[in-house]
Amino acid sequence: MFTLSQFPLPYASDALAPYISSDTIFYHHGKHVGTYIKNLNDLIAGTAYADMPLVDIIKTSINRDPKVFNNAAQVYNHDFFFHCLRPAKEEMQMPAELAAAFGGADALKEQFRTAALSVFGSGWTWIVRDGDAYKIITTANADTPIAHGLTPVFTLDVWEHAYYLDYQNRRADFIDAVLDNLVNWEFVAENMKK
Numbered sequence: 001m002f003t004l005s006q007f008p009l010p011y012a013s014d015a016l017a018p019y020i021s022s023d024t025i026f027y028h029h030g031k032h033v034g035t036y037i038k039n040l041n042d043l044i045a046g047t048a049y050a051d052m053p054l055v056d057i058i059k060t061s062i063n064r065d066p067k068v069f070n071n072a073a074q075v076y077n078h079d080f081f082f083h084c085l086r087p088a089k090e091e092m093q094m095p096a097e098l099a100a101a102f103g104g105a106d107a108l109k110e111q112f113r114t115a116a117l118s119v120f121g122s123g124w125t126w127i128v129r130d131g132d133a134y135k136i137i138t139t140a141n142a143d144t145p146i147a148h149g150l151t152p153v154f155t156l157d158v159w160e161h162a163y164y165l166d167y168q169n170r171r172a173d174f175i176d177a178v179l180d181n182l183v184n185w186e187f188v189a190e191n192m193k194k
Ligand code: MN
Pocket: 028, 032, 078, 157, 159, 161, 162
């Protein structure tokens, strides 16, 4: 049995404003993630998935039980996503090793922005580690790098529910606001060591 309190926000619900409003956090974390958790619990009750850790559910259900996979992956992806953010007032720098892998901080942001804008419909944009290489990839709907042997380093949720209350159709403004103000580069640096 999973609960929303197992996946707490690492900051107050208004801590990301004005770039991400407390209204967006209320619906995104409280309602959307809450629904994924409820759906997952309903689907796994009484099955072999019921006693598995979340990551094992994801790796076992892919290509086998799409409803279980979708809800489990969305719980994982959102917990990771919310930890990728931090209040804008906390000073942090992009890890130099990561910037260097993409030809500099500005080039990384530009490549990430282009990828995030390329997602058609609902999905995610990621920086992942693939062996010794860092890559920017996108995934559709609930799909997640951990199901494909890749180590997630950073992600941005580009489902419309992530930004529509604050930015409506202006996904590019949401991407820029997050990359310029809200990335928890210390969390990213921790992920690079995994
Ligand atoms: Mn979302």
